[in-house]
Structure formats: C-alpha cells, structure tokens
Amino acid sequence: MRSGNRPEFEDQFTNKHLHKLPFFMRYRHTTTEFTMDAHSHRGYELFFLHEGSGHYINGEYVHTFHGNDLILIDGQHMHRSVPTPGNRFTRSFINFLPECLTPETNKQVVQLFGTKHKAEHAHFVLCKQQHARIYALLVQMRVEYESRQTGFVQMICILLTRLLEEIHFLRFNHLHPAADHVGEYHPVVRLIIDYLSVHYAETISLEALAKHFYISPYYLCRLFKKTTGETVTRFIAHTRVCEAKHDLVFTDLPISEICSRIGFTDSSYFGLVFKQFEGMSPKEYRKMHRQSPYLKDGE
Known part of the structure; x- marks a missing residue:
C-alpha cells in the first residue's frame, strides 16, 4: 500500500545521493535518545541493526528488533526506526537502485521486495554466524565506498550482489551457505x-x-x-x-x-x-x- 507516500515525506537527502550514484551507504551509532521521522525515498533499503532494541515501522507492519537484525525496506513505503531510549543504537543502511544490478540479481530483488513479498518476511533475526558473514561484506563495501578507488562502483555492485544472494539464500533456503562463499x-x-x-x-x-x-x-x-x-x-x-x-x-x-x-x-x-x-x-x-x-x- 503506497497511499501514505506523500511528497512532503520524501527523503531528499537520500534521493540526492542516489541521483549521483546508484547506491548510498551510512553507518551510524548513537548513545543518547534518538528519533527519526517517517519518510520514503527512491529504490530499496537494507537496514542492519548491530546493537540496540526497539521497533521499526515498515509500511503498515511493525517489526520488533533486539540487535543483529536485518530489515528489507521498499523505499517507497513509509518507514522509520523507533529505538529504545537511552541504549546504544548502532546500525548500517544501504540504499540502492535496481539499475546497478544484473537482471539475474534483480529477479532475486523482486522475490525479496516485490508485491508478493509479505512484510513479516522482511525481518531477519540473524544468528551470530549469519551476522558475522553479512557484517564482513558490509565492512568490505564500506571500505570501497569511503576510499573511492578506481573501480569502486563496479566493486560495490559485485559486493551488493553477493550480499543480496546471501539474504536470498537465508530467506528461501533456511540454511547456511558454504563457509567459503564470503571471503576477502x-x-x-x-x-x-x-x-x-x-x-x-x-x-x-x-x-x-x-x-x-x-x-x-x-x-x-x-x-x-x-x-x-x-x-x-x-x-x-x-x-x-x-x-x-x-x-x-x-x-x-x-x-x-x-x-x-x-x-x-x-x-x-x-x-x-x-x-x-x-x-x-x-x-x-x-x-x-x-x-x-x-x-x-x-x-
């Protein structure tokens, strides 16, 4: 349902970053009370909570998170995080446009984020091993994103593809991929x-x-x-x-x-x-x- 997606809630900060590159990454942590307004934006979002607790409003669905969580967000749906006050709140965001991915990967994106996707399936509570594997990919992406060496766009697209493959595997296979799938x-x-x-x-x-x-x-x-x-x-x-x-x-x-x-x-x-x-x-x-x-x- 997208009727609540009014222009005044458009996150122009994210949109402008996605205008320059087909992806946008942030890593944030706060130790004081933190609030976020409901908003929407272009593309899709991967929200990773590394530590903290609270709720995440994703369209009409409310997720309860406790750390080591992953939430998939269609950026056109209104969304916001509501962390528990007073606790350390550490998270990573990856916003991306499907145009930076291959058709094969976009098929997985449709399965993960598409109209047949149920909101309750957008929330992953990661075990220690899953979080470590995904966090290793996030670190590699963040290094590429911040260093901006020659070829960083292509490298991030490759890493994003591998990250989405990992998430797709967790969603539809309920198994741990082979240990050597993610590496340096x-x-x-x-x-x-x-x-x-x-x-x-x-x-x-x-x-x-x-x-x-x-x-x-x-x-x-x-x-x-x-x-x-x-x-x-x-x-x-x-x-x-x-x-x-x-x-x-x-x-x-x-x-x-x-x-x-x-x-x-x-x-x-x-x-x-x-x-x-x-x-x-x-x-x-x-x-x-x-x-x-x-x-x-x-x-």
Missing part, C-alpha cells in the same frame, strides 16, 4: 578490477590480461570467477553498459558515439548486449530515464 578479495583480483575499470573500452585479450599480471589465463579466469561470480568477459560488458547508461541519461551524445566511446565497434551488437543486461534497447532506456522526475532535481 584476492589482491590480484582487486588489481584486475582496477585495470579493467580504466581500460574497459580497449580490446583486451585474456592472454594479454594474464600476461600483464604475470599469471596464467586459466588461473586468472578461475580466480576472477570465484571471487566476483562473473567471468572477465561479462565483467567488461557490464562495465561498458554501466558507462553507456550514464551517457544515455546525462549527455546528448548520439548512441553510435556512445557505442564507440565504450569500446563497441558494432552498434547492433552493442544494442544486443545492452538489452541482455537491461531488458530494453539503449534508445528505450534513454527515453524512459530522461522522463524520470528524479533527474530534474539537479545535484
């Missing part, structure tokens, strides 16, 4: 992502990439896939499409010029790859997002 990034993979984030528009052979990092093509493919969940080829394609989406919305460059700028030599092939990721043509994407009222707010 191999330093070579971090370097490869940095390199590809700069050279994505160039023609890069797997052999040349492996030679650049002094490893075999087989080991590079295996390590990259295990760490990111994507092949090198798909990662490059996804990076190109992300760049194209920015140009389609925020510039007046012809689509043929965007195609060439991001490394595609054939406009038809570019359109095919773009549609595989976004479910529509570049022209349709530009038309749809140019009409979005959020793009008229300015920076």
Whole structure:
C-alpha cells in the first residue's frame, strides 16, 4: 500500500545521493535518545541493526528488533526506526537502485521486495554466524565506498550482489551457505578490477590480461570467477553498459558515439548486449530515464 507516500515525506537527502550514484551507504551509532521521522525515498533499503532494541515501522507492519537484525525496506513505503531510549543504537543502511544490478540479481530483488513479498518476511533475526558473514561484506563495501578507488562502483555492485544472494539464500533456503562463499578479495583480483575499470573500452585479450599480471589465463579466469561470480568477459560488458547508461541519461551524445566511446565497434551488437543486461534497447532506456522526475532535481 503506497497511499501514505506523500511528497512532503520524501527523503531528499537520500534521493540526492542516489541521483549521483546508484547506491548510498551510512553507518551510524548513537548513545543518547534518538528519533527519526517517517519518510520514503527512491529504490530499496537494507537496514542492519548491530546493537540496540526497539521497533521499526515498515509500511503498515511493525517489526520488533533486539540487535543483529536485518530489515528489507521498499523505499517507497513509509518507514522509520523507533529505538529504545537511552541504549546504544548502532546500525548500517544501504540504499540502492535496481539499475546497478544484473537482471539475474534483480529477479532475486523482486522475490525479496516485490508485491508478493509479505512484510513479516522482511525481518531477519540473524544468528551470530549469519551476522558475522553479512557484517564482513558490509565492512568490505564500506571500505570501497569511503576510499573511492578506481573501480569502486563496479566493486560495490559485485559486493551488493553477493550480499543480496546471501539474504536470498537465508530467506528461501533456511540454511547456511558454504563457509567459503564470503571471503576477502584476492589482491590480484582487486588489481584486475582496477585495470579493467580504466581500460574497459580497449580490446583486451585474456592472454594479454594474464600476461600483464604475470599469471596464467586459466588461473586468472578461475580466480576472477570465484571471487566476483562473473567471468572477465561479462565483467567488461557490464562495465561498458554501466558507462553507456550514464551517457544515455546525462549527455546528448548520439548512441553510435556512445557505442564507440565504450569500446563497441558494432552498434547492433552493442544494442544486443545492452538489452541482455537491461531488458530494453539503449534508445528505450534513454527515453524512459530522461522522463524520470528524479533527474530534474539537479545535484
């Protein structure tokens, strides 16, 4: 139900951050009495409570939390936290737009946040092991978000995908994923992502990439896939499409010029790859997002 989502409750602070990047992260803790007004905003929100207690109003549903909680929020629904006064209240927020995710991950988002989703299933009380696993991902995301190194957008999208996969697994399988599913990034993979984030528009052979990092093509493919969940080829394609989406919305460059700028030599092939990721043509994407009222707010 969205009838209570009146404009005066729009969280413009969050909306403006999501206008600049498709995700927004915060980590907060308070030791004095804390109150939050009911609000709504673009996209979706993951609310993690690390310590504290109280209630969370999520649309028409009220969750009671006690620490080590995770709440899934459709940002268009009115929501607010009501912590117990006087206690330490530590939490993390991740706001994100589905456009930064692959179609496969967006299917999981629909299952987690969609209209068939029941509000009582939006609240996870995490055991110590689950909280530790998810917190490890949050720490990696926060480091990337705050350091803003080359390729941080792509890296956060990968980490967000893994986080959503973890949540989806907990929601629908009621089991603990394999212990090695969440781990630290191999330093070579971090370097490869940095390199590809700069050279994505160039023609890069797997052999040349492996030679650049002094490893075999087989080991590079295996390590990259295990760490990111994507092949090198798909990662490059996804990076190109992300760049194209920015140009389609925020510039007046012809689509043929965007195609060439991001490394595609054939406009038809570019359109095919773009549609595989976004479910529509570049022209349709530009038309749809140019009409979005959020793009008229300015920076």
